[in-house]
Amino acid sequence: MGKSISHTGASMGYGWDEEKEAKVVYREHLAGDNPKEITEEFKIIQSQNQRCKKNTMSFVLSPTIKDGQELKDKQLTEITQRFVKEMKLQELQAIAFVHRNKNHLHIHLYVNRIGFDGKAYKDNFIGKRSQQAAEKVAQQMGLTTVREVQQERLNQIQNVRQELRQIHEKVLTEMKPKDFDQYIRYMKQKDIEVIPSINKANQLQGFRIAYKGQNLKGSEVHRSMSMGRIAEHIDFAKIASQKIVKDNSLELLGKTVGISPNIAATIAKRVIKIGFKKTIGLGMEI
Structure with missing residues (x-):
């Protein structure tokens, strides 16, 4: 699942929720140690582009229950890295958390839609594109795909x-x-x-x-x-x-x-x- 959102702080707080056994599995171009600090870092870059209101992208990567039970943190990091590469998000601020509080393990990935040059990442058809990217990552890593x-x-x-x-x-x-x-x-x-x-x-x-x-x-x-x-x-x-x-x-x-x-x-x-x-x-x- 992928979409652009405007409520960066609230979403970041949800992603980094210790009650959900959240753990950081990926970060890029960030130094903060808590949701508030990460949100502020996002906002500094986002201030360069006041026209873009939905300035954060939210993705949820969900392996099947069976695959999720076997995946280690290193593999979850690799999944996220491969997905980021497929979506061409490498140059943007990003952070991802894994939630293990339910049987269905899933990764929450938040990416700053505004780049360091102040330009907004084009989010047209982002939902469909994120599904296609996740499909490729699953195939690359031998995981069960959505089609399967x-x-x-x-x-x-x-x-x-x-x-x-x-x-x-x-x-x-x-x-x-x-x-x-x-x-x-x-x-x-x-x-x-x-x-x-x-x-x-x-x-x-x-x-x-x-x-x-x-x-x-x-x-x-x-x-x-x-x-x-x-x-x-x-x-x-x-x-x-x-x-x-x-x-x-x-x-x-x-x-x-x-x-x-x-x-x-x-x-x-x-x-x-x-x-x-x-x-x-x-x-x-x-």
Whole structure:
């Protein structure tokens, strides 16, 4: 993460917080021994450029939890040095602290945006550029990159989606829920939490699905798990469905919630379809 900030002193104090087990792992063109002194040194240089208000750059370098557990101070210094070089910040005042107070070790790097010549470092697209620089440093040092983490998460989500879809289809075809309450309860029996999404107008918008650490919209899992598609496969009772269509509302987990006319129509069509099949079946028996 990288951005330009104006609250230099407060940020420096946060970075050099002993309660967070902060330790200096990198410094350049600085002599101070505490946050106040470092901030003053920054301000002396920053006074040459009064037009630049966000005159300090803040970066957070976060190795993965696993990589962070194995990194020593010397390697953390090297990470910071390589990042500074990739961003072309070597000629600017800078200081970095490592925080070890949480499982996820991370480095806070503060760089004076104003150079000794009074010119401001160009910070356009600094967030994207800092991500690209961190990616290069990770590759250079054999650390896990953001892309690798993202791909791993994507693979996990894809596996979870596939499992969810299979369980969802099994619940509908084998357990045959009679309403949304039963669907939610049957999914719960499979260790899947179906969470209704209800807006401020008390209207049911859909369902979120929580499973194995993932929390996704039903439609994100698969289009068959949208609220409308679920309604198409639930065997609503005739009397209950008539009330749903009339009021554009239904009972869900002990409360009355509104639904859209489209969902009400879907439920009505489902009931008509079931009734028609039953009629055909009786005719065939005769």
